[in-house]
Amino acid sequence: MSRITRKELKTDKFALEVEHTFTFFGEHQKDFARYGILAVAVVVLIIGFVSYQRKQHGEREQALSSAIKVQEAGVGQSANGGLAFPTEDAKNQASLKAFGDLHTKYPGSAEGEIAQYYLGSIKADQGKLAEAEKTFLEVSQKADQKYASLAKLSLAQIYFADGRDTQGEAVLRDLMANPTIFVSKEQATIELARYSKVKKPAEARKLLEPLRTTPGQVSQVAISLIGELPPQ
Numbered sequence: 001m002s003r004i005t006r007k008e009l010k011t012d013k014f015a016l017e018v019e020h021t022f023t024f025f026g027e028h029q030k031d032f033a034r035y036g037i038l039a040v041a042v043v044v045l046i047i048g049f050v051s052y053q054r055k056q057h058g059e060r061e062q063a064l065s066s067a068i069k070v071q072e073a074g075v076g077q078s079a080n081g082g083l084a085f086p087t088e089d090a091k092n093q094a095s096l097k098a099f100g101d102l103h104t105k106y107p108g109s110a111e112g113e114i115a116q117y118y119l120g121s122i123k124a125d126q127g128k129l130a131e132a133e134k135t136f137l138e139v140s141q142k143a144d145q146k147y148a149s150l151a152k153l154s155l156a157q158i159y160f161a162d163g164r165d166t167q168g169e170a171v172l173r174d175l176m177a178n179p180t181i182f183v184s185k186e187q188a189t190i191e192l193a194r195y196s197k198v199k200k201p202a203e204a205r206k207l208l209e210p211l212r213t214t215p216g217q218v219s220q221v222a223i224s225l226i227g228e229l230p231p232q
Contacts, residue, residue, distance in 0.1 A: 060102075060111040067098035071118060095122055113143040117150055124158065133158050149175060149183040153191065160195045168195060186211060186218045193225055201229045 073083040075091055085091035095118070102115040120135035136158070139151035152171050159168035172195075175188035189207050197204040204225070211222035 060106050060109055063102045063106070064111040064114060067095070067102050067115060067118070070098045071095040071122070092122055092126060108142075110144075110147070113139060113147040116143070117147065117154075120151065120154060124154070129158055129162060145178075146180045146182045149178075149180040153183050153188070156191065156195075165195070165199070186214060190218070190221055190225070193222075197225065197229055205229055205232070 069083060070091070073085055073091055075085055075088050077084065085094065099115040099118045099122070103112045103119065106112040106115075116135060116139045120132045120139065123129075123135060124132035133155065136151040136155045140148045140155060142148075143151065152175055156168045156171040156175075159165070159171065169192060172188050172192040175183050176185050176192070179185040179188065189211065193204040193207040196207070208222045208226050211218055212226070213219060214222070
């Protein structure tokens with residue numbers, strides 16, 4: 001069974017940024033004025049709730065930031081005196097605890113979903129693909145579309161690594177049909193072509209050819225992969 005590393009499962013930094021909540025009071029200020037003094041008590045309760053939500057949001061962001069710092073820490077002696085762990089295993093255990101605690105404390109939140117995604121990545125890095133698959137599957141089913149798409153991309157990688165090509169292809173084609181801001185149609189297409197180039201080179205070429213003229217790095221990657229295909 002092929003080993004999948006955390007590096008292969010890791011997404012861009014922008015995919016781990018947390019969206020900010022809107023101000024409920026600001027959105028409904030005119031409605032509050034319309035109902036006058038009798039609504040004051042309700043307004044106070046709502047403002048209190050929003051303040052609590054903001055506080056919770058800040059706490060979740062801080063918890064996520066702290067957990068990521070653990071996961072990104074070095075192993076061995078830190079050159080700049082920053083956080084470091086004596087062994088990779090020690091770092092993994094600390095990371096699992098940090099993300100696990102975050103997910104348990106803030107279930108259903110964006111930060112909790114990201115924590116669950118990281119848990120799957122760490123387990124995959126440890127070679128525990130069955131556990132990683134279970135974790136990613138949960139994220140893909142319960143998280144919102146953008147975080148679910150990240151989990152689906154990782155699931156596809158696990159399926160292909162485990163020889164379940166049909167499942168992997170189905171997941172990637174679903175991502176191609178339903179792209180998100182975190183997993184674009186082009187990214188899913190390139191992943192499918194990458195995994196198809198050995199067993200289905202003609203299909204890989206069919207997927208890549210339309211991307212040759214796509215602006216930016218997509219065309220560069222597509223052209224590079226086409227160069228790896230056997231001649232027609």
